[in-house]
Amino acid sequence: MNLSMLKCGEKGKITKIGAIGPLKRRLMDMGVLVGEEVKMEKVAPLGDPIEVIIKNYKLSLRKKEAEEIQLEAIK
């Protein structure tokens, strides 16, 4: 499962970042790393982008980008 599939309020632990090149690097630079915990916070009113909480701050990204981030759900 990937980050775009989480429902609001759900959490996951990152298992893999599928993106390559600048997108991957940018995600890593902003703290999106394997092993990190993410929480789905909000979905924009038009369904895209999404807002997640990672490393204690709010990050927004498009679903297309979120699809590259694989997770395992945590309760």
Added chain:
Amino acid sequence: MSTMTEERLQGSSRAALRAEKKAITVGVAGNPNSGKSTIINAIAGTRLHVGNWPGVTVEKKSAIFEYGGRKIRIVDLPGTYSLSPYTQEEIIARDYLIHEKPDVILNVVDATNLERNLYLTVQVMELGIPTVVALNIYDEAEKRGHTINRRVMEDMLGVKVIPTVATKKIGLDDLLKSLLEVAENPSAHCPKHLNYGDDIESAAKMLETQIGLTPLAEKYPPRWLAFKLMEGDSQVSGEIKPDDSGLSVSKAVGHLKTAHDSDIESIMADARYAQAFGLTREVLQKTESGNIELTERIDRIVLNRVLGIPIFLAAMWFVFKLTFDVSKPFADWMSAMTAGPFKGWAEAILGLIRAPGWTVSLVTDGVMAGVGSVLVFVPVIFAMMFFITFLEGSGYMARAAFVMDRAMHTIGLHGKSFIPMLLGFGCNVPAIYATRTLENPKDKALTALLVPLMSCGARLPVYVVFIGAFFSAHAGTVLWSLYVMGIVLAIIVGICFKKTLFKGEAPMFIMELPPYRRPSFKSLMIHTWEKGKHFLIKAGTYILAVSILIWFLLNLPWGVENKKDSYLGKVGQIIAPVLEPIGFGNWEAASSLISGVIAKEIVVGTMGEIYVAKPEDEKKNPSTFSEDLKEVGTSFVHAAEDSAANVFSTVGISSLSSKEDEKRAGLKAVIQKTYTPLSAYAFVAFVLLYMPCVVVAIAMRQEFGTWKWFGIAFVYQMTLAWGVAFLIYHGGKLLGIGG
């Protein structure tokens, strides 16, 4: 006293500085939105742009000031999350740090977000340049129940760590003292080597030794260079061609790769984060403050799935409306004054010195009319800048981008593009300046190209005259159709441009949403003024020049009786045939359209001049100077009252002025004879689309540093305007409407 300077301190001037007593250079690096520009403003007395969203500063800016008897040159850099070479901001920041080697790096850290900020600190430390860390926004960190042990942090990093609150000027004196101390004794404040683990360290050691044998060691910090080569950093590899220098990178990283089964960039990122995580764990103490934060509460409403869009639209409508209602009375006052008393005074003064008639006309119809048309913009611009500054400072800007991104994405734009587009309905000029909020050059250019399709306030007078003459029964609908036409065309043109000029990957949307903050009144005023001033100076000079030019064109050769024989008239005659197929192939229309390049409302003014014979010098009762002065004063007071009243009654379009002067009435009559409803509609559509006005052109030039984008806008808009007018005129004829 401080002075803003460009990056030109080279050669002789640099030598001169050194001779005096060398100025200390401080490079300010840190995450976006960590308060770098705020700190510099506070310590150097500058007025750098600040805003509560990531990516405000996009180019490096420097300031010089004195402290403790030393000259300090401080350089503001764009905020970055790392020192990789992927975004424009990162490249600017790291090029500066590596190639210009500041004496001290001031690393500004957002204390509320320690771990992610320290990830950059760790990278800055790789450079081996003496560093001071400012733990900024410490007030908010404390409010959240965070405390940071700076002593432990100093021990672990080997550099000075100073808590600061830039907005309240707390800790800045300590910060300045530390900067001086470090500059005096740099070797004592070099950052420690953080241990990235045996695998990485041994590979780096191997490369470092090799680098030490080459001249590269002089140019680059060796440890940093070794890391970049290991990561396969595209920019560095391009600059130094490691194979030519005899560096065996692949050998060095071979073991690392097999041991970790991952790419080196990820391995390095993990190692750096491990350091940042370790540091944070040691120095940060959290006591959870149970209450939900303000930001949380606001976002629950503002980003609500159902209410989000309506709230956003309402907020924008409100800003838009308020801008115009507040500024309209002042704008009217300005234009009345320039056309009335000020003009009268100029005439009187010129009369006194017995200036010839043509100079009087040049000054009043050329210069003053030109100045007047700039002044009329002033209240709108300032009002608009005020609201933009507020939105920027509050943190809502980032939310607006978040809410609108989906819609804007379909036409190839970024969520942030929505704001300039919306502002465009008021006036295209501030809208072009507002594209500054877009960090990606592609987005910025495309947005600027589409902004002129938003029907601005200056086009309204033209619509009003023509709609009044032909469509008074359906005025509202026809007016609305023009605005919608602009929007629909912007969508179509946006998609076309995306498929051609701006082909390729849509830029990514990965953005931090900062907490809401309350901008201080003082900073609101300063930044509103800075933005408005910019417009005043530049636009003022250009618009003046063009107004004078048009005056000459309309009055040369000397003593032309019939405007048809003036240069403008002659050019009009040449252009007229081009306009023939779209329904208004007469020189009067052509000449008026040319004059409209200054500002579109001038089309109406020129038509008045051309079509309607000058009313016989109706000698107004000459007013005395003191009467005039009183008039200026009282009408200003009225304007202020109206403006204040409008704040509370922001409904109804006040711009459709009911007071109509006789000239306009005469003009309507003539227009009714010369145009058919169909050609009239084609004409207003043409006015909507045909080209950005001079001020917009200047704004584009200023924002992009080249005339290229204006050129493209000019060409596509002309083509579009002609095509659309043609379709309207001939399509209408075919359908047998209003032929």
